[in-house]
Amino acid sequence: MIAAWRAASPGRSVVLLEKNKKLGIKILISGGGKCNITNGSDIRMMLKQFEINESRFLKYSFHTFTNTHVLDLLHEQGVETYVREDGKVFPKSHDAEDVVNALQRMMLSAGVDIRLNASVHEISKNEKGIFTVNLESESIQSVKVIIATGGMSYQKTGTTGDGYSWLKKLGHTIVQLRPALAPIYLSPVPPTRWQGTPIRDCRLMAVCGKEIISDWHGDLLFTHLGISGPAALEVSKKAFIEFELGKLVSLCVDFFPEKTNEQLETNLFADITSNANRSILTLTEQYVPQRLAEYVLLHSNIDGIKKLHQFKKEERQSLVATLKNWCIGTVKEIPLDRGEVTAGGVALNEVEPTTMESKIVRGLYLCGEILDVAGPVGGYNLQAAFSTGYVAGESAAKTTLIVERVE
Ligand SMILES: Cc1cc2nc3c(=O)[nH]c(=O)nc-3n(C[C@H](O)[C@H](O)[C@H](O)COP(=O)(O)OP(=O)(O)OC[C@H]3O[C@@H](n4cnc5c(N)ncnc54)[C@H](O)[C@@H]3O)c2cc1C
Structure with a gap:
């Protein structure tokens, strides 16, 4: 959602495809429904919570789109927040839905075409560099694609690991998927x-x-x-x-x-x-x-x-x-399915940390839990998704998106 909002902000044509009938189901169940949005500590301390290779990879995105940026955006949308003594940041309403609604409003005002019940089956790229994104009854073509399909735990929320198989087919290495925070x-x-x-x-x-x-x-x-x-x-x-x-x-x-x-x-x-x-x-x-x-x-x-x-x-x-x-x-x-996060995922050395573009498939961007990143409890995983999403959206928007629907 952050990636789509950011990519659309300069006026690009962006379609967000979500297989569920609702946006942000993972966010809705996060923090026991209260949503621990991020952490209030400084960025260096936040990065220290990750494994050393993860923290190196996240450094650029965490500094580009910080916890303060996330909170400023939410505040602009009328979502008041507070920092708990342990550093965890929550909406004052204790209602994760407020966060999802704010993200939805941001996307709509940036002009994102949000499509629900839109399950992507496959993504391929032709020799001209155009991606085809196949849904059940239509295909969408684009020169840029951002994959943000999350991990493989809590599969009932929609995260069934679809992105891993697309990326494997496209030549990416998927580091063994493992439960974390389980x-x-x-x-x-x-x-x-x-x-x-x-x-x-x-x-x-x-x-x-x-x-x-x-x-x-x-x-x-x-x-x-x-x-x-x-x-x-x-x-x-x-x-x-x-x-x-x-x-x-x-x-x-x-x-x-x-x-x-x-x-x-x-x-x-x-x-x-x-x-x-x-x-x-x-x-x-x-x-x-x-x-x-x-x-x-x-x-x-x-x-x-x-x-x-x-x-x-x-x-x-x-x-x-x-x-x-x-x-x-x-x-x-x-159990992997009971993990709040999936460890493992797309190998970090195959993704450019300053753009989130794939080094294997140009024009393809990755962000969030699909990457081989898994932080501890405390708002770090949502922040990782927000920060990498922002950088992916911003970089993807740098070239004109050509979207042409094939019915
Ligand atoms: C119970 C629980 C509590 C948590 N609490 C917190 C917390 O308080 N704070 C925190 O920082 N982190 C928390 N997390 C972790 C955090 O929610 C995730 O790390 C974060 O949501 C990952 O964001 P993402 O955008 O990468 O993926 P997700 O938020 O999982 O979003 C991926 C989206 O892609 C969609 N999708 C998947 N496949 C397809 C397809 N083929 N076609 C179309 N759409 C598709 C899914 O339906 C889903 O909506 C929690 C996780 C769980 C399970």
Whole structure:
């Protein structure tokens, strides 16, 4: 939508083809329907959130069309926004629809011909350099095409990965598609009692052998098949890479990432001496969510019915060891379709970062999630789509578009 708006702004003739009957369905479900539009941090900090090769690729577009530019445009359209303490930016209305409506208004006033229920089946280019875009009942010809078909997750929203196959046919390399920001299904499946239980402010570690391959400080949530929530989503991308290689990846929780084992033991000891007649289970429930306490004790080989005055030093140390490193299971599956983002995609070295033009097929531009870019939670992925979309639209508009419909 940003690419279409930008390409049409200098007066070019632009057609936007959207297979759904509505625009921006991904945006409508983003941020739980509230749409975390972008992040309020400065551009250098934003770029640091991406892998180094991604950040190099995005540098030009992020500096060309910044988070401030995005927000200024939305403000012009009457969408008020605010920055949360954690840097995430949302519409004040908490309604993602306001963002989509604003983008639609921008496109309409720039003269974009928006066609809904317009599913593209194929894109080809002839020897004269003209592209043919095939829809169900018509073909559109153009000298420039921008592909912004997104990733391959949440396929019900329309992102079924169509663009990857067109681009593969046109000679592009598609880096293996992988889930990112996805829930993690565990083996064994968590006990039913844990479902819906959050662990707040923990450190989740994905461990392979003795190595922590990824970790994240934040909340996690037990689901019926495993874990979700920000911490799980953030470690999913790297956990998947090792899991795909056939390695056993364990997920372990540190309930108190800010405390050392010694500090935690001192805290426990103080609580024990203040009320020696309580049970060990009651004390443990003070430290971990109630529904998890008996399992934490089981893992530590401690009988929770015992009174605190019977709590031996080695048992206390065992409990502390579990609180700092509780293995909740191993990866069973990380489903691509449930990922908020698809990692992998069009190889970045095949796209010109200052124009978003394909280096393989001239006149073809790519932007958004279809590229091999996947940022963390925090508004970074929409910003990547907006920034690359802007640059693609602007560059595509630099030569006259010839659009001729073949009925
Ligand atoms: C549940 C969820 C929550 C998210 N929350 C956030 C968030 O709060 N903040 C954030 O920054 N990111 C968030 N993301 C990620 C973000 O939404 C995407 O990275 C971003 O929308 C990608 O933009 P895009 O334009 O590349 O692709 P998309 O927004 O996916 O748009 C691609 C469009 O192409 C259309 N299309 C596909 N194939 C065809 C075809 N053959 N013919 C015609 N049209 C076609 C699709 O229908 C779709 O509308 C979230 C993602 C999900 C799934």
